[in-house]
Amino acid sequence: MTCRTGSVETCIEGQESTLPGxxxxxxxxxxxxxxxxxxxxxxxxxxxxxxxxxxxxxxxxTAIALRRQQxxxxxxxxxxxxxxxxxxxxxxxxxxxLKELGIVHLLEDAQHQRCTGNTVVWxxxxxxxxxxxxxxxxxxxxxxxxxxxxxLSQTAKSMGAYWLHDHHFTNWEQQEDHLLIHCxxxxxxxxxxxxxxxxxxxxxxxxLARKAGATRQSLDRLTGxxxxxxxxxxxxxxxxxxxxxxxxWWYAAALHDNHTVINFMTDxxxxxxxxxxxxxxxxxxxxxxxxxxxxxxxxxxxDLQQVMAKPASTSFLTTPAGPHWLAVGDAAxxxxxxxxxxxxxxxxSGLYAALAITDHLNGKELAKEAYCYxxxxxxxxxxxxxxxxxxxxxxxxxxxxxxxxxxxQIKNEPRIIV
Numbered sequence: 328m329t330c331r332t333g334s335v336e337t338c339i340e341g342q343e344s345t346l347p348g349x350x351x352x353x354x355x356x357x358x359x360x361x362x363x364x365x366x367x368x369x370x371x372x373x374x375x376x377x378x379x380x381x382x383x384x385x386x387x388x389t390a391i392a393l394r395r396q397q398x399x400x401x402x403x404x405x406x407x408x409x410x411x412x413x414x415x416x417x418x419x420x421x422x423x424x425l426k427e428l429g430i431v432h433l434l435e436d437a438q439h440q441r442c443t444g445n446t447v448v449w450x451x452x453x454x455x456x457x458x459x460x461x462x463x464x465x466x467x468x469x470x471x472x473x474x475x476x477x478x479l480s481q482t483a484k485s486m487g488a489y490w491l492h493d494h495h496f497t498n499w500e501q502q503e504d505h506l507l508i509h510c511x512x513x514x515x516x517x518x519x520x521x522x523x524x525x526x527x528x529x530x531x532x533x534x535l536a537r538k539a540g541a542t543r544q545s546l547d548r549l550t551g552x553x554x555x556x557x558x559x560x561x562x563x564x565x566x567x568x569x570x571x572x573x574x575x576w577w578y579a580a581a582l583h584d585n586h587t588v589i590n591f592m593t594d595x596x597x598x599x600x601x602x603x604x605x606x607x608x609x610x611x612x613x614x615x616x617x618x619x620x621x622x623x624x625x626x627x628x629x630d631l632q633q634v635m636a637k638p639a640s641t642s643f644l645t646t647p648a649g650p651h652w653l654a655v656g657d658a659a660x661x662x663x664x665x666x667x668x669x670x671x672x673x674x675x676s677g678l679y680a681a682l683a684i685t686d687h688l689n690g691k692e693l694a695k696e697a698y699c700y701x702x703x704x705x706x707x708x709x710x711x712x713x714x715x716x717x718x719x720x721x722x723x724x725x726x727x728x729x730x731x732x733x734x735x736q737i738k739n740e741p742r743i744i745v
Contacts, residue, residue, distance in 0.1 A: 606634045
């Protein structure tokens with residue numbers, strides 16, 4: 328495609344905003360011109376084959392992997408900076424992907440903590456320790472998610488990827504010999520970027536893929552209710568704690584600042600939104616744990632800070648790739664946190680996507696099909712593991728949450744198509 332051999336200066340075109348009900352003001356126009364000029368100034372001699380919509384772990388990993396293949400790219404990041412993120416664990420088997428991306432050293436920073444294993448209360452009333460010292464890959468990590476995303480973006484930039492903050496994807500279209508990616512920024516300003524290939528790394532919204540007509544199939548309504556506790560998890564400082572209860576299951580992990588992140592996983596309709604404040608309901612659910620409340624004493628709901636809810640359902644995009652695009656990370660597949668595969672899958676999909684894109688740009692038409700096969704195989708494997716793990720808990724088989732977990736059976740095997 329022509330844009331593959333053109334510079335970013337010729338691939339970014341300033342346009343007046345086409346957002347409904349908004350016009351570019353004089354200040355907005357100036358801001359638009361300044362952004363375009365800045366982009367041109369740092370990209371005078373760089374080709375632009377790939378646009379990545381989304382700058383989370385999947386988008387950043389894609390950019391890093393593309394730069395390792397010497398493929399120029401630009402990342403459109405809707406947020407001006409990394410927003411509030413709950414803590415997260417990375418299992419030992421992610422080390423292979425981290426090494427392939429050349430970023431395993433990022434987790435040596437003091438902002439991240441070693442995770443030596445899991446303490447699990449599941450299937451019976453007793454805690455069971457499962458340490459990673461038997462793993463060939465060594466320990467896992469409890470990461471500072473927001474800081475890790477900053478590390479990833481800085482790594483991508485240092486390798487030559489271009490990053491446009493506060494640029495919101497709005498639409499895209501297929502031209503005769505290139506894609507045209509539209510995005511807005513500032514006060515009603517917009518630009519269009521020509522590219523040979525586009526990557527949807529926009530998370531669960533799958534903004535780019537949906538514009539292409541792709542749909543998402545969700546298998547459940549799992550939701551995570553997060554909170555930060557300003558106290559250390561002293562009894563279990565280096566393990567991930569998991570405990571099943573009648574209405575779902577809990578996750579707890581130590582953070583780098585002597586705080587603890589806790590997360591209650593349940594179905595969205597189990598929280599009576601209209602009857603009780605979220606923080607009070609979450610504390611009530613916490614009091615139903617047999618062991619977690621002994622490890623992390625809380626006296627009232629006021630001990631819970633930064634309480635928030637986030638979707639955590641298992642889902643997949645039925646069409647994660649098209650003629651000149653593909654989806655990565657949560658845009659392609661989302662995983663139940665019980666699998667500990669979310670961020671690992673995001674990084675891995677970015678790695679494999681970059682290889683597929685490189686092959687595609689070199690004329691290998693089966694590259695995207697191979698990528699989709701990897702995504703489907705991984706999703707089906709994790710789904711089988713998830714069904715097995717939920718099947719081990721039989722203490723509350725009559726409760727709605729656990730009944731639904733047994734009912735997560737797909738009549739037709741999930742099929743991801745191009």
